[in-house]
Amino acid sequence: xxxxxxxxxxxxxxxxxxxxxxxxxxxxxxxxxxxxxxxxxxxxxxxxxxxxxxxxxxxxxxxxxxxxxxxxxxxxxxxxxxxxxxxxxxxxxxxxxxxxxxxxxxxxxxxxxxxxxxxxxxxxxxxxxxxxxxxxxxxxxxxxxxxxxxxxxxxxxxxxxxxxxxxxxxxxxxx
Amino acid sequence: xxxxxxxxxxxxxxxxxxxxxxxxxxxxxxxxxxxxxxxxxxxxxxxxxxxxxxxxxxxxxxxxxxxxxxxxxxxxxxxxxxxxxxxxxxxxxxxxxxxxxxxxxxxxxxxxxxxxxxxxxxxxxxxxxxxxxxxxxxxxxxxxxxxxxxxxxxxxxxxxxxxxxxxxxxxxxxx
Numbered sequence: 001x002x003x004x005x006x007x008x009x010x011x012x013x014x015x016x017x018x019x020x021x022x023x024x025x026x027x028x029x030x031x032x033x034x035x036x037x038x039x040x041x042x043x044x045x046x047x048x049x050x051x052x053x054x055x056x057x058x059x060x061x062x063x064x065x066x067x068x069x070x071x072x073x074x075x076x077x078x079x080x081x082x083x084x085x086x087x088x089x090x091x092x093x094x095x096x097x098x099x100x101x102x103x104x105x106x107x108x109x110x111x112x113x114x115x116x117x118x119x120x121x122x123x124x125x126x127x128x129x130x131x132x133x134x135x136x137x138x139x140x141x142x143x144x145x146x147x148x149x150x151x152x153x154x155x156x157x158x159x160x161x162x163x164x165x166x167x168x169x170x171x172x173x174x175x
Numbered sequence: 176x177x178x179x180x181x182x183x184x185x186x187x188x189x190x191x192x193x194x195x196x197x198x199x200x201x202x203x204x205x206x207x208x209x210x211x212x213x214x215x216x217x218x219x220x221x222x223x224x225x226x227x228x229x230x231x232x233x234x235x236x237x238x239x240x241x242x243x244x245x246x247x248x249x250x251x252x253x254x255x256x257x258x259x260x261x262x263x264x265x266x267x268x269x270x271x272x273x274x275x276x277x278x279x280x281x282x283x284x285x286x287x288x289x290x291x292x293x294x295x296x297x298x299x300x301x302x303x304x305x306x307x308x309x310x311x312x313x314x315x316x317x318x319x320x321x322x323x324x325x326x327x328x329x330x331x332x333x334x335x336x337x338x339x340x341x342x343x344x345x346x347x348x349x350x
Contacts, residue, residue, distance in 0.1 A: 005256070044272045046308070056272040063242045063266060091238060095229040095315075098221045100342070104269070128340045133221070135338045140270070141331055154336040156316055161329040163277070163310045165303045 014073045016077035017110035025072025025085050031097040032072060032085045033061065036105055043140065046141030064104060067091060069130060073122045075108065075115045090132050095158075101127030103137040118150065187347030191252035192285035197297045200247025202258050203284060207260045208236065211280055218315065239279060240295060244305060248297045252285065252291045265307050270290040272332075276302030278312040295327065 010016075023031060039059050048056060075083040086106045093100035103123060108115040111155040124135055138144050138160065185191075191326040200207060212232050223231060243266040261281045268275040278298060283290040299310055311337065314321050 013307075019260055040269075041206045044271045044273075046271045048272060056267050060269050060272060061265050062215075064243050066349065067238045092231050093233050094235050094239065096219045096221045097215075097223060097228060097235060098219075124338070124340065131233045132340055133342070134340055137336050138270075139336055147336065149336050152338070154338045156334050157323065157337040158313050158315045158335040159310050159331055160333040160335065161314055161321075161324050161334040163299070163327070165299065165309055167260060167308070170218050170326075175285075 010079055010081075013077055013081055013083060014110055015083070016079065017083050017115065018084050018113050019073075019078055020075040020113070020115055020118070022073050022118050025074040025087075028076075028082055028085065029072065030076045031082045032074065032123070034088070035082070035085070035107060035109075036087075039107055040105075064089065068102075070122070071112050071126050071130075073119055074121055082114045083110055084119055086123045088127060088135075090127060090130055093136065096132040096134070099131050101130075101132040101135045102133060106137075116148070117152070160162040185254055185256075185294060187283055188256055189256065191256070192250075192258050192290065193286070193288050194253055195293070196260050197250050198233050200249040200262075202248045202348060203251075203257055204247065204338050205261065206257045207219040207249065207262070208290055210257070210282060210284075212258070214282055215280075220248040228344075229289070239264065243277075245317040246298070246301050248294055248295055249302075258285055259290045259294055261298045263310075264301060265302060265305055268311065271309070274306050276305075276307040276310045277289075278310060281312075291323070 037054070040057065041053055044053070054111060068089040070087070070089050072085060072087050074085045076084055084107055087104045088098055088101050089104055090101050092098060093102075101123070103120070106116060106119055108119070129137060135154075136157070137149070137154070212229070215232065221326070244262040245262070245264050247260060247262050249260045252258055259282055262279045263276050264279055265274055265276050267273060268277075278295070281291060281294055283294070289304070302310060310329075311332070312324070312329070315325060326350055
């Protein structure tokens with residue numbers, strides 16, 4: 001209760017976000033994945049229940065961690081409150097076979113003050129020092145952030161195509 | 176020597192490919208990866224030596240095998256000779272969080288006789304029966320096969336963006 005009333009006395013993050021700084025994200029992993037899980041659900045084209053989605057989200061994240069070198073950065077305000085994060089993983093990619101930094105996730109609570117740019121730059125710099133030869137990321141078609149990435153030196157490389165499959169029918173032999 | 180002269184007496188695959196059939200690919204894995212390793216090198220934008228490429232290729236394949244349900248099909252002629260293959264893996268994808276069949280590779284030795292279509296259809300059918308809700312694959316921008324996939328019901332879903340990173344400079348402190 002004390003914590004909540006203390007938090008309420010702080011100015012809103014919209015006011016403090018302008019003085020953000022970027023720090024290592026590992027101490028903020030719980031908060032990062034809480035945000036990411038909520039936001040990712042908005043992008044998912046599927047009709048999972050809350051429980052199914054949470055279970056699937058856990059499995060997907062665990063699979064992503066099964067190989068590669070991972071790094072997180074967060075942007076925080078002067079009260080160390082979370083303002084956004086970037087999650088990047090270096091693996092050798094299956095196309096060029098060179099160490100590639102894949103931006104798995106980048107999100108900000110407050111837009112227009114440069115948090116996203118600062119997070120992306122920090123991730124790129126980390127990746128460069130780790131020996132990555134390129135940064136790669138996926139943007140959904142129609143996502144307005146495409147222009148944002150193009151302005152920051154990203155170029156279109158490939159398309160992801162998809163085809164829906166009919167749901168499996170009940171086996172008529174009753175197997 | 177006997178084997179070679181026997182092989183030489185068979186008609187060339189260009190003649191026999193028309194009567195291909197699609198079978199489980201697992202007994203052909205050595206041949207599949209030999210072909211794939213050669214062909215993938217042609218697509219890679221990197222300046223690796225032969226040895227570096229082979230080592231990177233092995234690591235990438237091992238990483239791909241680290242999770243998911245994998246399946247291979249091959250097309251063979253009436254002498255059971257390899258004519259092409261498809262490699263598909265089902266995982267829950269990181270966007271929709273539903274079981275997704277990712278076509279990791281599809282290649283044919285002979286074109287224009289329907290081998291690619293038959294392999295893709297078999298992979299899709301297998302994926303459907305395994306409970307996958309969609310098929311997903313990556314096509315490089317400028318790859319003429321984009322039209323081939325669009326004709327077979329695939330639709331554009333996302334873009335892969337890339338940005339090169341400057342190579343890491345020699346550490347001036349001599350570390």
